[in-house]
Amino acid sequence: MLEQFLKPxxxxxxxxxxxxxxxxxxxxxGADVIKVEPPTGDSMRFRGPFAxxxxxPEKSLHFLYFNxxxxxxxxxxxxxxxxxxxxxxxxxxxxxxxxxxxxxxxSLGLDYPKLRDENPRLVMCSITPFGQKGPLSRYKAxxxxxxxxxxxxxxxxxxGGEPLVPGGEQSFYPxxxxxxVGIAAALFWRDAISxxxxxxxxxxxxxxITYYQEQTPATMWCKTGxxxxxxxxxxxxxPPCGIYPCKDGWFSFSVxxxxxxxxxxxxxHEVTGNDxxxxxxxRGGFFARIPHRDMVNALIIEFADRLxxxxxxxxxxxxxxxxxPVNTVADLLEDQQLNERGFWVNLDHPVVRELRYPSLPYYSxxxxxxxxxxxxxxxxxxxxIYCGELGYSLEDLSVLRTAGTI
Amino acid sequence: MLKKxxxxxxxxxxxxxxxxxxxxxxxxxxxxxxxKVETLVSPDMMWFAPPYxxxxxxxxxxxxxxxxxxxxxxxxxxxxxxxxVKKTDIFMTNLGGESLTKYGLGFDHIRSLKxxxxxxxxxxxxxxxxxAGYKAYGRPMQHASGISMMTGTPExxxxxxxxxxxxxTSMFDALAVLGALEWRRRxxxxxxxxxxxYEAGVVTMGPAVLDYQANKVLPxxxxxxxxxxxxxxxxxxxxxxxxxVIAVTDDREWAAFCDALGNPTWATWPQFATPAERVRNVEExxxxxxxxxxxxxxxxVMNIMQAAGVPAGVVAKGEDLAKSEHLRGHRxxxxxxxxxxxxxxxxxxxxxxxxxxxxxxxxxxSKTPARFGQMHKVGQDNNYVYGELLxxxxxxxxxxxxxxxxx
Numbered sequence: 001m002l003e004q005f006l007k008p009x010x011x012x013x014x015x016x017x018x019x020x021x022x023x024x025x026x027x028x029x030g031a032d033v034i035k036v037e038p039p040t041g042d043s044m045r046f047r048g049p050f051a052x053x054x055x056x057p058e059k060s061l062h063f064l065y066f067n068x069x070x071x072x073x074x075x076x077x078x079x080x081x082x083x084x085x086x087x088x089x090x091x092x093x094x095x096x097x098x099x100x101x102x103x104x105x106x107s108l109g110l111d112y113p114k115l116r117d118e119n120p121r122l123v124m125c126s127i128t129p130f131g132q133k134g135p136l137s138r139y140k141a142x143x144x145x146x147x148x149x150x151x152x153x154x155x156x157x158x159x160g161g162e163p164l165v166p167g168g169e170q171s172f173y174p175x176x177x178x179x180x181v182g183i184a185a186a187l188f189w190r191d192a193i194s195x196x197x198x199x200x201x202x203x204x205x206x207x208x209i210t211y212y213q214e215q216t217p218a219t220m221w222c223k224t225g226x227x228x229x230x231x232x233x234x235x236x237x238x239p240p241c242g243i244y245p246c247k248d249g250w251f252s253f254s255v256x257x258x259x260x261x262x263x264x265x266x267x268x269h270e271v272t273g274n275d276x277x278x279x280x281x282x283r284g285g286f287f288a289r290i291p292h293r294d295m296v297n298a299l300i301i302e303f304a305d306r307l308x309x310x311x312x313x314x315x316x317x318x319x320x321x322x323x324x325p326v327n328t329v330a331d332l333l334e335d336q337q338l339n340e341r342g343f344w345v346n347l348d349h350p351v352v353r354e355l356r357y358p359s360l361p362y363y364s365x366x367x368x369x370x371x372x373x374x375x376x377x378x379x380x381x382x383x384x385i386y387c388g389e390l391g392y393s394l395e396d397l398s399v400l401r402t403a404g405t406i
Numbered sequence: 407m408l409k410k411x412x413x414x415x416x417x418x419x420x421x422x423x424x425x426x427x428x429x430x431x432x433x434x435x436x437x438x439x440x441x442k443v444e445t446l447v448s449p450d451m452m453w454f455a456p457p458y459x460x461x462x463x464x465x466x467x468x469x470x471x472x473x474x475x476x477x478x479x480x481x482x483x484x485x486x487x488x489x490x491v492k493k494t495d496i497f498m499t500n501l502g503g504e505s506l507t508k509y510g511l512g513f514d515h516i517r518s519l520k521x522x523x524x525x526x527x528x529x530x531x532x533x534x535x536x537x538a539g540y541k542a543y544g545r546p547m548q549h550a551s552g553i554s555m556m557t558g559t560p561e562x563x564x565x566x567x568x569x570x571x572x573x574x575t576s577m578f579d580a581l582a583v584l585g586a587l588e589w590r591r592r593x594x595x596x597x598x599x600x601x602x603x604y605e606a607g608v609v610t611m612g613p614a615v616l617d618y619q620a621n622k623v624l625p626x627x628x629x630x631x632x633x634x635x636x637x638x639x640x641x642x643x644x645x646x647x648x649x650x651v652i653a654v655t656d657d658r659e660w661a662a663f664c665d666a667l668g669n670p671t672w673a674t675w676p677q678f679a680t681p682a683e684r685v686r687n688v689e690e691x692x693x694x695x696x697x698x699x700x701x702x703x704x705x706x707v708m709n710i711m712q713a714a715g716v717p718a719g720v721v722a723k724g725e726d727l728a729k730s731e732h733l734r735g736h737r738x739x740x741x742x743x744x745x746x747x748x749x750x751x752x753x754x755x756x757x758x759x760x761x762x763x764x765x766x767x768x769x770x771x772s773k774t775p776a777r778f779g780q781m782h783k784v785g786q787d788n789n790y791v792y793g794e795l796l797x798x799x800x801x802x803x804x805x806x807x808x809x810x811x812x813x
Contacts, residue, residue, distance in 0.1 A: 005585030008592070029585050048634050049613065051620040061620060065612035131770070134735040140717040142653035144630060144638065149719040151727055153630075153640065153651075155567040156557065163640050163649055163721045165630050166566050167556025173610050175768070177577035182769045184584035185436045189411040189774055192591050199772040206738055206768030209727065211573040212566075214424060214455065216463050218739050219762040221724035223458070228567075228724060233554075236567040238456050241545055243554060243565050250563065252549035256451050286456045322530075322541040324550040326563070328624055329614045332552055337537040343605055355619050358612055361578050361605030363533070367589055367597050368582070 003367040004030020009187065012036055012089055013070060014077075015099035017044050018204060019127035020066035021176035023097055026183065027069030028360050029369035031095075034381060035072045036086070039406060041378045051352045057378060058351040064375045066172070068347065068357060072376035073385050074406045081405040083108055088390060090115045095183055096124045102137045112199045122197040123186040125179050131203030141204065146171035150208035151217050157230035164230075174207035238286035239296040240264070243326055246304035250326040251312045258284050263319050268303040277303075349374035382406060410437020411774035415587065418443060418490060419471070420478075420499040422450045424544055425572040425603065426528050427467035429579035430498060434470035435767045435776040438496075441472045441791060443487065444784050445479070446747075447813055453747055458762075465742035465764045468781035474792070475785040475812045479509050483811045487511070489796050491519045495590075496583050500528040504539060513598055522596040524586040528579055532602045544572025544603055551607025556614065556625035563627065571607035578606045631692075636684040637663070640721060641696045643704035649721040650699060650707040657681065659716050666714035667698055728763065736770075739763040745783050756783050788812055 007030040013023035014036050027033035035042065044066065045057040052059065076082040087110070090096055096115065098105060105111045112124045126132055129141030130149075139145075144165050147153050153163035182200045190197055209217075214237070217228050233243040241254040255261050261283060268277045277299050282289050289296050304312060309325055316323025325331070332338060333356065341363070344356040352374075359370045386392045386406070400406045415438040419430040427442075434440040444450070452467065454460050477483045491497055497516060499506070506512055513525060527533065530542025531550075548554060548570035558564040582599045590596060608615075614625045630651065632638035638653045654660050660681075664673035672678070672694050677687040684691055699707050704720040711718030720726065733739060746759035767776040792798045792812070806812045 003589065003593070005589045025581065029581075049617040049621060049623070051616075053621060061616040062613050065616055130732065131736060134732040136732040139712045139719070140715060141719065142635070142638070142655055142717040144632075144640075144651045144653050145717045145719040148640070148649075148651040148721045151722040151724065152566075153649075153721045154723050156564050160647075162629070164558060164564055165640070165651075166570075167553055167558075167625055167627065168611060168614055170553070170610060173574065174577070177574070177581065178767075178769050181432060181577060181580045181584060182771055184581060184588060185411040186771060186774070188584060188588055188591070189409075189413075191588070193411075193413055194409070194773075196773060198774065201770040201772075203736070203768055206733070206736065206765070209738075210765050210768055211570070212568040213428070213466050213573075213765060214463070214568055216458075216466070216762065217724035218728040219463065219724075219764075220457075221728045222763055226724075230564075230567065233558075233563060233565045236545070236565060242567075243549055243563060250549075252546040252554075252565075254543045254545045254569075256543060285451065285454050287454070290456060317537075317540045320541055322543045322546055324542060324546040326549040326554060327552050328555045329552050329611055329618045330624060332608055332611065333615065333618065337531055337535045337604070338608070341532055341535045343608070352620065355616055358605070358609050358615060361575070361601050361609055362582055363600040363602075364597055367586070367595075368599055369585070 002364070002369060004369050005367060006031040006184070006369070009094040010034070010092065011095040011097065012093045013097045015097050015127060016042060017047070017062070017066065017172055018099035018129070019097050019176055019179065020044060021173055022125070022127060022179040022183070023070055024066055024068055025176065025180040026095070028371050033070040034385065035067060035070050035376065036075050037072055037378060039074045039076055039404060045378070064349065064352060065357070067375035068371035069373050070376055071381035071384070072379055073381050074379040076405055077108060077110060079403070079405050081400065081403065083110060085390070085405070086110060087115070087118060090122060091118045093119070094121070094123060094187065096122060097127065097179065099127045102128055102132045116197065120197060121190060121195065123183055123190065123200065124197070125183055125200040125202065127175050127179050127202045127204065129204050131206065132201045143169040143171045146204045146208055150205050152208055152212060154217070154228050155212060155215065155230060158232050159229060161230070171204055171208055174211050175202045175204040178202050178207050234297045235293045239289050239293045240300050244300050244304050246307055246309050246312055248308045251304065251309045251323060252326050253316065253321060253323040260321055264321055267319055268299060271306055272303050274299065274302065345371050347371060347374040350377060379406070408777065409774045410777070411771065412436045412438040415439070415496065416494045417441065417496040417498060418494045420501060421528070422500065423452055423572070424467070424569050425575040426498060426500040426579060428573070428576035430471065431467060431469055432576070432580045432767060433583070435778070437774065437777065439472065440470070441474060441490070441787070442468065443474055443476050443478065445475060445477045445813060446784060447477055459746055459759060461744050461746040461759050462762055465744045465762060465781045469742060469764065470777060470779040471782060472787035472791065473782040473784050474788050477811055477813050478511065480811055482806070482809070484510055486796070486811070488519055490791070491516060491523065493795055494523070495587070496524045496526065498526040498528070498579065498583065502539060503533050517596065517598065520596070522590055522594055524583055524590060524596050525598040526579055526583050527598065527600045528575060529600055529602045531604045533600050542603055544569030544575065547571040547603045547607055551604055552611040552614070553607070556627060558627045559629050560627055571603050574610060575601060575603045575606040631688060634681070634685065636681070636688045637691055637695045639692050641699040641707070643699050643707055644702055648704045650704040651719055651721065652695065652707070652711055653717045655717065662714040663711070663716045666710050666716065738766055738768070740766055740778055743780050745781070785812065
């Protein structure tokens, strides 16, 4: 059993899908994360896909993934009784995470200045589409809106074609990762240095912009007057790199150093016998091949057409080239490397039963963290928290339930 | 004087490329003293990353970091690195396990130098297992970790035209050492954590991984359409290559969407009455929506939708980001100076290259704000680190320079 990095901390997680991954990271690292859900359940519970394709609040796989290692209580913070209970809980918590539209918690008297008055050690983090301040701060967003507004969509697609969005609703990750980093740093500052909590504000748009920093979109426009434009799947920043077709599907790779190009060129020559690839003009670092993008891509296709993805991967690696497979999630579940390293974690859930979940990308013999419990049932921890910690009786709970408070 | 969240924490970075340098930049922004150890005997290829002059986009990776030259592959260089490790809290590297061992810097040895040292080892496919030591970069790694098979159209896959998996890895690197620091504060113990790029990418495939197990469904590539929502797409707007996305995610937003369009008759058609019907008849729906959007400017479409409470946004380009009043208000992009290494003699000759726009960390901390600064030249902090931290005399430092140990 790993010793968990963030074990002593209590986190109240009020967020929806915009911030759920942050709570999951803290929970997987050992924090006691309690989701505070409206009595009808977090909106994520009603988002597909569902196990067995049955719409059911305990069967959303979207919810299940983003809420591992968390507990759940129900609480209606829009009632005055609910607000009082929340203030009491926040008074003893280390962290509150929220993703409501900017201004909503203030309208309930539950914003940071109010909560801080009662608990100056509190770290409170907001994760919203465009941050707490500025002209866009009230704008709503779905994943694709964050992807569009961050400029991510200008990176994907064919030249002159429709912009595309990355699969798998990727904007739900970066902001939450930044938030988790900020929270961990704020807790360190509080406990090792100052004793004080603080307020953290993360914008999903900005987090996403940093996730393609190497393309420097703003710098490019300022320096050259140009915008980025998509160039398909092959040869992105400097050829050869990206995804190329091969005998039985796709493979991917990147050539970074001049030595790697020479190695690749000789391998290609062995396979095709085409002398063109050995031409001096292609040799060197990134810049050497940019003027020859189409020709380099054509040479790679000619070469790869004779080999399977598996052959390219294994032989390429033998030659110390960064050749990799293009995997589906089915391939990942069967992948030798992930399986032998114990990357998948089996978690049992009372309704959906056992599934294999990705762990955190950490390997350490002694300490760290990993998902340790499947997502909670709605209100699973009501008795533990309300009776065990706040001293309500079971009778009180029925009253609160009838009143719609919990 | 600004308060720093990681005041007093010292980090040594022995690493190249994107993920690890961005992770340590984050730690530097949070107030740690990061010392980047670099040897220009084999320079980081990112100095020469396209499409600009060498060094032009290096500020992003190097802001606020101290920088020393050290050829740790030489015995004396290795000894100096060991002295430095004894004075540090966190040691972060993405060099291969084999090379580290070859230079006598295996992790068992490094750990023996300081009992409470935190070591973060960023790997590609992993430091053990059948693919141990395989070569990987963040760009092809995104394809291995599964995203591209769910990106694009039914006919073909696309790549996100960046080293996508690197960015996830950088945040996982940073989070690991912060967690370890907190754990060390409580227990007094150090640790070694390995963080592979591969797994950092796979973590973002979670819902699809569960869906495949529970329902035997692989994600379909739908362009910008959504499995559960419609309208949900990128729509052409007035002007050349001008686009706006709209995402209607529930019935309330659908009603607001119809209102915002002035309730056209088609909005009441039975084939659009429920979310399931709208998804089923998405071709026709998208055609009708596009007919409307193509008469308006992208920004107009966004503002009309947002005023009605419907998620929408323009497909931003570099120009939009550079001019954005919202981002300017956050001081998100800021000017930073960069240096250009001489291609013939990198590291020995430098010129001020100019400035470029660099992002500030998207993390607003009210009491310990993330810092922004300038990049240091390679070797700029040799005197501070070797002189002040390790107590060498100027003469000794010059001697090491002449012996190409500090190179």
